[in-house]
Amino acid sequence: MASASAPSHPQLAVSAAIFRDDKVLLVRRARSPAKGFYSLPGGRVEFGESLHAALHREVDEETGLEIEIRGLAGWREVLPANGGGGHYLIMSFAARWVGNEPVLNEELDDFKWLKPEDIVGLKLTGGLVEVIAAAQRLI
Numbered sequence: 001m002a003s004a005s006a007p008s009h010p011q012l013a014v015s016a017a018i019f020r021d022d023k024v025l026l027v028r029r030a031r032s033p034a035k036g037f038y039s040l041p042g043g044r045v046e047f048g049e050s051l052h053a054a055l056h057r058e059v060d061e062e063t064g065l066e067i068e069i070r071g072l073a074g075w076r077e078v079l080p081a082n083g084g085g086g087h088y089l090i091m092s093f094a095a096r097w098v099g100n101e102p103v104l105n106e107e108l109d110d111f112k113w114l115k116p117e118d119i120v121g122l123k124l125t126g127g128l129v130e131v132i133a134a135a136q137r138l139i
Contacts, residue, residue, distance in 0.1 A: 010077075010087040014055040015042030017135030018067055020097035020113060024132055026122070027062065027102075028110040033078070033085055038112070039125040040092065040132075041065075055093055062108055066099040073135035076127045094135035 017040055018025040026038040041062045045054040052069055059067055071094050078088040102111045112122075116132050 010089055012045045013043055013088050013090045014045055014051055014058060015040040015090055015092045016055055016059050016067060016095045017073055017092060017132050018095045018097050019139045023113040023115055026112045026114060027108045030107055030109040034125050036123060037125045038122045039128060051091055062105050064100050064103040065097060067095040068098050070094040070096060071138045073138060074131050092131045094138035096139060
């Protein structure tokens with residue numbers, strides 16, 4: 001979701017809390033925004049693209065996973081920080097793993113399948129615990 005210069009208007013993005021058995025997939029961002037933080041796979045919605053189509057595309061591009069979307073788990077707004085950065089509205093969905101094993105693209109450098117109660121102690125993006133809890137209720 002990074003660009004050479006931040007856009008002058010909010011960007012719509014999607015993310016997926018992907019559950020496999022009783023574990024959720026966390027990925028670590030390899031570049032800004034949120035470099036070094038564990039989060040959910042996802043990214044920007046392209047013009048004319050539905051939220052579900054964007055989510056399937058982003059999950060495939062970032063992880064190679066096939067998913068089944070179960071529902072909207074919540075949303076989060078990320079405002080520009082003092083040093084710049086983008087303004088994002090992230091729609092987070094609950095999803096179930098359907099197939100493939102994670103193969104990360106250059107935007108990510110690590111992944112973990114963890115039980116939601118085991119994510120404490122990791123460097124997490126803001127609001128992640130609440131989104132995962134909401135998503136787990138939809139699975």
